[in-house]
Amino acid sequence: MTELKTFKNITCTFCGALCDNIEVKVKDNKIEELKNACAISRKKYEHALKDRTVPMINGEETTYQKVIEKAAEILKNSKNPLIYGLSSTTAEAQKNAVKLAELTGANIDSTSSVCHGPGTMAKQLVGMVTATLGEIKNRSDLMVFWGANPVEAHPNHSKRYTMLAEGLFKKNRSDREVIVFDVRKTPTAKMADQFIRVEPGKDFELLMALRMMINGKEPESKNGKIAGLDLAEIEAAAEKLKSANYGSIFYGMGLTMTGAKYMNTWAAMSLIRDLNNDQQRRFVMMPMRGHGNVAGSEITMAWQTGYPFAVNFSKAYPRYNPGEYTAVDLLANKEVDAAFIIASDPMGNLPKKAAAHLKDIPTIILDPHWNFTSDFADVVIPSALKGITASGTVYRMDHVPLHLRAFLEDEWPNDEEAVAEIGELIENA
Amino acid sequence: MLRLKNALVYDPTNNKEGVKEDIWIQDEKIVAEPEREVLKELKANNDLEEIDLDGKIVMAGGVDIHSHIAGPKVNSGRVLRPEDHRRDNVARKGKLRSGVGSTVPSSYVTGYRYSLMGYTTVMEAAGPPMKAKHIHEEFNDLPYIDKGFLVLSGNNYFVLKFISENNQQALKDYLGWLINATGAFGLKVVNPGGVEAWKEGKRMRGIEEKGTYFDLSPKEILLGLAKAAADLKLPHPIHLHTNDLGSAGNYKTTINTMRLLEDYRLHITHIQFSSYGKNEESKIKFATATDEIAAEINKQSKLTVDIGQLVFGEATTMTADGILEYNLHKLSGNKWVNTDVEMETGSGIVPMNYKKKNLVNDIQWATGMELFLKINDPWQVFLTTDHPNAGPFTAYPWIIKLLMNKSYRADYISDLHAKFDEYTDLSSLDREYSLSDIAVISRSGPAKALGLKNKGHLGVGADADIAVYNNISDNDIAEVFAHPVYVFKSGRMIVKNGELLNNLEIGRTLVTKPDYDENIIELIREDFQKYYSISIDNYSVTDNYYDKVEVIPCTTRE
Numbered sequence: 011m012t013e014l015k016t017f018k019n020i021t022c023t024f025c026g027a028l029c030d031n032i033e034v035k036v037k038d039n040k041i042e043e044l045k046n047a048c049a050i051s052r053k054k055y056e057h058a059l060k061d062r063t064v065p066m067i068n069g070e071e072t073t074y075q076k077v078i079e080k081a082a083e084i085l086k087n088s089k090n091p092l093i094y095g096l097s098s099t100t101a102e103a104q105k106n107a108v109k110l111a112e113l114t115g116a117n118i119d120s121t122s123s124v125c126h127g128p129g130t131m132a133k134q135l136v137g138m139v140t141a142t143l144g145e146i147k148n149r150s151d152l153m154v155f156w157g158a159n160p161v162e163a164h165p166n167h168s169k170r171y172t173m174l175a176e177g178l179f180k181k182n183r184s185d186r187e188v189i190v191f192d193v194r195k196t197p198t199a200k201m202a203d204q205f206i207r208v209e210p211g212k213d214f215e216l217l218m219a220l221r222m223m224i225n226g227k228e229p230e231s232k233n234g235k236i237a238g239l240d241l242a243e244i245e246a247a248a249e250k251l252k253s254a255n256y257g258s259i260f261y262g263m264g265l266t267m268t269g270a271k272y273m274n275t276w277a278a279m280s281l282i283r284d285l286n287n288d289q290q291r292r293f294v295m296m297p298m299r300g301h302g303n304v305a306g307s308e309i310t311m312a313w314q315t316g317y318p319f320a321v322n323f324s325k326a327y328p329r330y331n332p333g334e335y336t337a338v339d340l341l342a343n344k345e346v347d348a349a350f351i352i353a354s355d356p357m358g359n360l361p362k363k364a365a366a367h368l369k370d371i372p373t374i375i376l377d378p379h380w381n382f383t384s385d386f387a388d389v390v391i392p393s394a395l396k397g398i399t400a401s402g403t404v405y406r407m408d409h410v411p412l413h414l415r416a417f418l419e420d421e422w423p424n425d426e427e428a429v430a431e432i433g434e435l436i437e438n439a
Numbered sequence: 440m441l442r443l444k445n446a447l448v449y450d451p452t453n454n455k456e457g458v459k460e461d462i463w464i465q466d467e468k469i470v471a472e473p474e475r476e477v478l479k480e481l482k483a484n485n486d487l488e489e490i491d492l493d494g495k496i497v498m499a500g501g502v503d504i505h506s507h508i509a510g511p512k513v514n515s516g517r518v519l520r521p522e523d524h525r526r527d528n529v530a531r532k533g534k535l536r537s538g539v540g541s542t543v544p545s546s547y548v549t550g551y552r553y554s555l556m557g558y559t560t561v562m563e564a565a566g567p568p569m570k571a572k573h574i575h576e577e578f579n580d581l582p583y584i585d586k587g588f589l590v591l592s593g594n595n596y597f598v599l600k601f602i603s604e605n606n607q608q609a610l611k612d613y614l615g616w617l618i619n620a621t622g623a624f625g626l627k628v629v630n631p632g633g634v635e636a637w638k639e640g641k642r643m644r645g646i647e648e649k650g651t652y653f654d655l656s657p658k659e660i661l662l663g664l665a666k667a668a669a670d671l672k673l674p675h676p677i678h679l680h681t682n683d684l685g686s687a688g689n690y691k692t693t694i695n696t697m698r699l700l701e702d703y704r705l706h707i708t709h710i711q712f713s714s715y716g717k718n719e720e721s722k723i724k725f726a727t728a729t730d731e732i733a734a735e736i737n738k739q740s741k742l743t744v745d746i747g748q749l750v751f752g753e754a755t756t757m758t759a760d761g762i763l764e765y766n767l768h769k770l771s772g773n774k775w776v777n778t779d780v781e782m783e784t785g786s787g788i789v790p791m792n793y794k795k796k797n798l799v800n801d802i803q804w805a806t807g808m809e810l811f812l813k814i815n816d817p818w819q820v821f822l823t824t825d826h827p828n829a830g831p832f833t834a835y836p837w838i839i840k841l842l843m844n845k846s847y848r849a850d851y852i853s854d855l856h857a858k859f860d861e862y863t864d865l866s867s868l869d870r871e872y873s874l875s876d877i878a879v880i881s882r883s884g885p886a887k888a889l890g891l892k893n894k895g896h897l898g899v900g901a902d903a904d905i906a907v908y909n910n911i912s913d914n915d916i917a918e919v920f921a922h923p924v925y926v927f928k929s930g931r932m933i934v935k936n937g938e939l940l941n942n943l944e945i946g947r948t949l950v951t952k953p954d955y956d957e958n959i960i961e962l963i964r965e966d967f968q969k970y971y972s973i974s975i976d977n978y979s980v981t982d983n984y985y986d987k988v989e990v991i992p993c994t995t996r997e
Contacts, residue, residue: 018976019974019976019977021977030973030974030977031974101576105576105580109536112531112536112537113531130518133518133519133776134518134519134520134521134774135774136774136775137519137768137774137775137776137777137788137789138776138777139775139776139777140776140777140778140779141778141779141780141781142569142778142779142780142781142972143781143972144781144782144970144971144972144973145638145779145780145781145782147781147970147972148781148782148970149638170972171972176969177970178596178969178970179652255640256638256640283768283775286765286777287769289640289642290640290641291640292637292638292640292779294777294779308518309514309573310576312514312517312518312545313509313513313514313517313545313546313576313577313580314536314538314545314546314547314580315537315538315539315545316517316521316523316524316538316539316543316544316545317517317518317521317524317539318518323531323537325528325530326530326531326537327528327529327530327531327537327538327539328528328537328538328539328545329528330521330524330525401983403572403576405573409511409515409570409573409778410569410570410972410973411570411572411573411576412572412973412977413572413977413981413983413984
């Protein structure tokens with residue numbers, strides 16, 4: 011029997027908060043003990059070694075080499091393939107995926123296009139005023155959560171980075187005022203000083219009203235209400251925002267994926283920008299990114315192609331067009347004739363019409379665990395576990411890079427190697 | 440072995456100005472002409488390749504001392520500006536990866552375009568320490584050129600803390616550790632104290648004012664950093680973006696800074712942005728102050744500068760000087776990105792379009808040109824556009840033409856604002872740069888200032904990074920420098936007849952590893968663990984992030 015080995019400051023890759031203080035005790039290639047992990051993280055580590063995929067072609071188990079070859083054959087014969095997912099894999103694998111997309115003239119898109127991608131599009135219109143999480147922990151005296159519920163989605167976020175964290179200038183919860191804007195009273199709202207209930211689908215109107223008030227203008231409303239709120243109530247919120255020295259807004263998919271979508275985020279970004287116009291006041295914002303390395307998918311794609319997602323290589327150079335080269339659109343319009351899914355579950359997550367097309371075309375999935383997509387995929391490629399049995403780089407929601415250290419052994423190669431090997435087979439064919 | 444025959448060598452480091460001779464290359468280095476016996480043997484074994492350059496101009500590969508080419512800020516600029524890339528596409532060709540260009544090109548295209556211009560070494564100008572892994576990741580996708588980065592340190596919590604405690608030893612050790620931990624080449628200082636002030640909602644002017652958390656003046660920060668850099672024996676001194684950059688009348692701050700640090704080696708970057716006067720009488724209140732700035736530089740011997748020459752057309756401004764970008768956003772109304780980086784620095788991005796008929800832009804353009812022509816010693820002034828701030832690096836060949844040809848300069852000026860000559864004496868300056876002067880400002884000078892002894896020249900032992908240009912007597916100067924006939928990187932031909940060959944390679948990462956007392960890690964651990972949002976144990980850039988590394992030694996300079 012081998013002895014118990016301790017690994018400190020391990021990075022949990024489950025969500026975009028990427029807590030890097032996990033302590034694991036390991037024996038006989040198993041996790042014996044976990045410290046500092048949140049409830050979600052704990053589940054993830056406990057299930058990590060279960061439900062593992064094996065190499066399969068059309069439901070028949072086969073060798074790893076065979077599935078790699080089959081994947082290469084499918085992508086090589088495809089006229090318009092889609093490479094999709096990427097947000098739960100390493101930057102190294104993402105880089106190789108872009109190279110593979112270029113090689114095969116593919117479309118490449120990440121799950122960003124169905125979560126915070128609209129925020130990135132809004133940024134392309136107005137820009138964004140942001141900061142790293144530690145800066146917010148150290149300085150922010152007013153924290154706003156808008157359509158975001160970190161208590162349930164990013165459980166350690168408030169302890170490590172916001173409301174409850176010990177910062178340089180702000181030491182504890184009482185040093186910070188917290189406001190939650192949401193359509194329902196979430197557990198995060200219960201921790202706030204103030205909860206402001208927004209009429210569903212009316213975020214844009216409310217943000218624009220706040221923006222007008224901050225700029226000294228009076229919004230008009232026939233019934234005296236905007237987004238279900240009395241004008242006086244909005245005015246009070248605007249005053250609250252103006253009272254901050256270093257304000258911060260964390261926004262979730264309650265903003266990016268409802269109503270006016272990217273224009274919601276555009277309005278929020280414009281509001282935050284205007285809040286910086288007072289010489290003594292700073293205000294920053296940040297998307298609450300979900301998947302562990304979804305930020306990385308935009309980063310790696312941008313330095314190689316110039317664009318963050320929704321990239322098409324059919325002309326041998328990168329072209330960008332959300333709405334055309336985004337996975338949902340390509341699938342729903344039946345434009346792609348093969349799909350390579352990397353560390354994602356589109357069958358479980360994408361709209362029905364888009365997911366349905368995956369069943370009609372050859373689909374390859376590279377994932378360490380079984381999911382809805384691997385249940386029917388033509389080719390299943392197993393893979394090592396990011397941050398557990400595979401090392402690599404991940405980017406936090408504030409674009410801070412972290413290096414993952416593997417602390418267990420795996421029988422399967424990692425995503426980076428699998429994608430590279432498929433590329434090499436195609437390139438050298 | 441490779442022999443470049445009949446080269447017309449411009450190598451100012453070795454005092455060669457248009458000398459006709461051969462250059463010998465073995466593996467990655469320039470070597471002495473082999474003995475006759477050896478030569479015979481090489482020929483007999485078919486181990487000698489010869490290229491007849493037929494009197495073409497040969498210079499060392501270009502060295503860019505200041506350019507924003509990789510890392511979080513550059514990449515955020517790429518994401519911010521799809522409109523910047525759409526009309527400038529580069530298709531995949533053989534092993535050459537695809538990408539996009541314009542003011543913020545993708546990583547591959549950045550490497551291609553520097554190489555196609557004969558540049559082989561580029562210093563990334565500003566990296567936030569805690570995102571250093573990102574820079575190194577991009578470096579591994581940045582082909583051909585050797586590169587390093589300067590780590591931001593002028594508003595760093597521990598820097599300010601140790602200076603406020605008068606603990607120069609801890610400051611030195613901390614900076615030594617920081618450079619090692621982040622894989623940096625040297626120290627970048629941006630608006631010292633001013634970025635921290637911006638985070639605190641305060642504004643500071645000049646280098647004397649105090650008032651932020653550690654209650655330090657920029658002066659105290661500058662002195663501490665300059666001394667630490669000297670004590671660490673860094674090959675490149677502190678690389679400074681001055682306080683008050685971009686504002687009218689800032690030349691006084693710049694001159695005060697130069698005088699403050701006159702006993703130290705110092706590099707002031709994109710000094711064009713720091714050389715403005717204020718004219719209360721004129722409507723635009725904006726003026727050049729190049730006489731004052733050039734006079735001070737001409738007096739000092741340890742000081743070097745690069746210009747940050749403005750280029751008319753599209754640009755993407757990006758800097759760690761957060762408040763400057765806020766000001767540019769207010770001035771232009773253009774989209775604005777700001778990122779505050781905890782404990783370390785800030786940053787901002789704003790797209791700009793410099794216009795020939797805009798008098799302020801014209802004065803900025805003239806400020807750069809005047810400085811080039813008024814600073815006497817070309818070894819003190821280097822060619823940059825602070826890419827992509829004042830313009831893209833791809834404009835260098837046209838700047839070279841403006842410097843070498845006064846009639847081209849006069850033609851160019853005739854296209855600018857009608858009142859141009861009321862604000863600048865550029866039209867009266869007759870100086871023209873020689874080819875040797877160009878070799879100094881674009882390779883030999885920057886290499887020397889960076890402390891890269893194997894770069895910027897063609898002597899025995901130098902890196903075989905070489906650019907071969909057509910003769911300027913029969914060709915347009917800008918075309919000559921835009922399209923070298925051959926470019927060699929580390930002894931291998933990468934460009935032939937103005938085209939990249941199909942041998943995609945990643946160059947070296949240049950780092951320094953100054954000595955420091957390791958106890959510094961324990962000294963900073965407690966504050967680090969409390970006030971950063973990552974663990975100190977996950978902070979350092981691990982070896983897996985380096986592909987090919989060259990460690991430039993830290994030694995006292997003669």
